Amino acid sequence: MKPASFDYLRPATVADALAALAAGGDDARVIAGGQSLMPMLNMRLVQPRLLIDLSRLEELRSLRTEAGWLTVGAAVTQAEVLARPALAREVPLLAAALPWVGHFQTRNRGTLCGSVAHADPSAETPLCLVASGGEVVLRNAKRRRTVAAADFFLGPLTTVKAADEIVECVRFPLAKPGSGHAFREMSMRHGDFAITACAATVDGHSASLAVGGVADRPTLRSWPLVSGGLPPDLDEALNAFAWDLGGDDDQHATARYRRDLVRRIGRTVLEEALSCRR
Template sequence: MKPASFDYLRPATVADALAALAAGGDDARVIAGGQSLMPMLNMRLVQPRLLIDLGRLEELRTLRVEDGWLSVGAAVTQAEVLARRTLAQEVPLLAAALPWVGHFQTRNRGTLCGSVAHADPSAETPLCLVATGGEVVLRNLRRRRTVAAADFFLGPLTTVKAADEIVECIRFPLARPGSGHAFREQSMRHGDFAIAACAATVDGERASLAVGGVADRPTTRSWPLVAGGLPPDLDDALNAFAWDLGGDDDQHATARYRRDLVRRIGRTVLEEALSCRR
């Protein structure tokens, strides 16, 4: 199947893109890498009258450290971030997760901001953004606002982003000395959507676990360390967390299997994060 007909605009500036988005209203959509939107267009799940391409706007091709954050602009691809030589020191959790995102070919087109805007519950980038305590910077013609990642996602493919806003950039806090991070997921094949994904962070005196692919959005839980180690009742805590996440049966896995993955992979990544504290 092919998309329904639409007008295509490649604006010269972000201001032009925002003006077109405001004028287009609900009939306009933005595209950067297109790895999420193009399949939806082809299946006619969305049928915009206007498609606004942000992918070549130099204003949005920013990838830099500023004020303790790694800022990733809307037009920066997953491959560009993964190729950053200092990424493992700056945001080690993201460096661990990005190789699980799609495949080499799709990472050359897909963007991190596009994945966050799409808000698939199984996606790795939203999970890492929530797990690290990141932020989403939204912009329209009138203002720019910053939303904590934990407050940005409302449910499957649903966020607090207004129709006239774009995700201008996302920001990950730089890893602090003494912190540890680990990521693993289970999928049908490498590069497929995660059946369950677990991102662990150990920072200060707490250990945190963020889970994607089970609930309707990335969800976190944290526990205090005990004598510098994981709590002795961790298995019970992970079991309670797995049940709280809910989960559904689908063609890929049962809810029971997903809960078991949270218990097993969750413990594994928490142990890895604790052991690799820097």
């Protein structure tokens, strides 16, 4: 299929883009990498009258560390983030997960912020943002606001972002000394959306597990460490977490299988995160 007809705008500045977005209302959409939006356009799941291209705005190409955060601008591709030499030291969880995002070709076009804005429950980037305690910076023509990642996602393809806002950037906290991180997922093929994905973080006090692909959004749960190790009732805790996530049978897997993956992969990544604390 082909998209319905639309007008295309490549603004010169972010201010111009935001003004056009405000004027267009619900009939306007923004695009950067297009790896999520273009298939939806082709299938006519969305039919905007105006498409605003952010991909060449230098203001949105920031990739930097500042005050304990790694900031990734809206026009930065997943491949550019993955190629960052210090990424494994700065945000090791993101470095572990990004190779699982799509394929080489899609990572060269797709943006980190675009994946977050799209909010697919099985996507790796939103999961890592929630697991890391990250933030989403939203901006419209009048203001800028920051939302905790845990509060940003409302459900499948649904977020707190208003129609006149863009995801200007996302922010990941830099890994602290004594922390450990691990990521694993199960999918039909490498690069497919996850049937179940698990991201674990461990610090000096607690162990946290974020799960994607089961509930309608990335979901995080934490447990206190016991004598510096994982709690002795971890299997029971993971079982309760798996049941709380819900999940449905679909063409990829049954809810029962997903619960089993949460229990098995969840324990594996928590143990790995504990063992690799720096």
